[in-house]
Amino acid sequence: MGLTIGFIGAGNMTKAIVSGLVSSKLFEPADILVSNPTQAKLEIFKTEYGVGTTTDNTALAMASDFIVLGVKPGVIPEVAHQLKDVPDLKSRVLITLAAGIPIAFYEEILGEDQPLVRTMPNTPAMVGEGMTAVWANSRVDEKNLQMVLRIFDALGKSLIIKESLFDAVTATSGSSPAMVYVFIEALADGAVLRGLPRETAYLLASQAVLGAAKMVRDSGLHPGVLKDSVTSPGGTTIEALKVLEDRGFRGSVMEAVNQCAEKSKQMALQFK
Ligand SMILES: NC(=O)c1ccc[n+]([C@@H]2O[C@H](COP(=O)([O-])OP(=O)(O)OC[C@H]3O[C@@H](n4cnc5c(N)ncnc54)[C@H](OP(=O)(O)O)[C@@H]3O)[C@@H](O)[C@H]2O)c1
Incomplete structure (x- = not known):
């Protein structure tokens, strides 16, 4: 070239x-x-x-x-x-x-x-x-x-x-891998709590996150549609989702992004 x-x-x-x-x-x-x-x-x-x-x-x-x-x-x-x-x-x-x-x-x-x-x-x-x-x-x-x-x-x-x-970019893609690592670690901790070996738990959790991310990126489907498609009435998945909703999962993630972006804005002020 x-x-x-x-x-x-x-x-x-x-x-x-x-x-x-x-x-x-x-x-x-x-x-x-x-x-x-x-x-x-x-x-x-x-x-x-x-x-x-x-x-x-x-x-x-x-x-x-x-x-x-x-x-x-x-x-x-x-x-x-x-x-x-x-x-x-x-x-x-x-x-x-x-x-x-x-x-x-x-x-x-x-x-x-x-x-x-x-x-x-x-x-x-x-x-x-x-x-x-x-x-x-x-x-x-x-x-x-x-x-x-x-x-x-x-x-x-x-x-x-x-x-x-x-x-907003800093929070959404720059820093967010750290948030996803915490999510994967928590998924694996839950798996270990239920008896899975640690290494197996990390493989299952990380592969699930990788696959889900590709489903969102490559299918063009809304994440909510993908979520609905794996949530059977009265099934296991809706039990998990109810716990996340009860404990403010969505709001926590949104506020984490918001605070991260705010910190980025404040840090930039020293270079103005
Ligand atoms: N890592 C991330 O997740 C990420 C994400 C987005 C953006 N960034 C940005 O990417 C940039 C690099 O981050 P990084 O994580 O790669 O940092 P890093 O691993 O600490 O690398 C910085 C390098 O710069 C060298 N260096 C220091 N002073 C220098 C000078 N005067 N001239 C030439 N080289 C010098 C350091 O050498 P010595 O160690 O030998 O002193 C070190 O090898 C940062 O500005 C960061 O904001 C990073």
């Missing part, structure tokens, strides 16, 4: 994306670069994926058409200031993974004419089932925007979502 993609920060999200790009063959390993302050992490990328590595963020940026900022939000100001002096930066697309930092923050440092894409990925990208929200400023042309979507489609699914809705 002739394009190069560079990742600043050799952490968990970079690993998930590099792994997806290499296995989808969207980029050749020779066209992928990763930078990190510590050499040990870079060695892993070199050995596992055969990509190029460096400890020099500026050198990486100069060699990349797409520059992915894969550092924690607290490190973003330092890295953004470092990139400011990279020659010809405006011909490169900067893609940020950082939670809570608006595009306007980067524009303030790098100029409003810098092509910028803000994303909110999630960790299921590590198993090819990620969900990434994408929003670009007006400097990203259609060809580059389509390329960004292809990059994140290689890790699962991607969708353009207005930046003003990113707090």
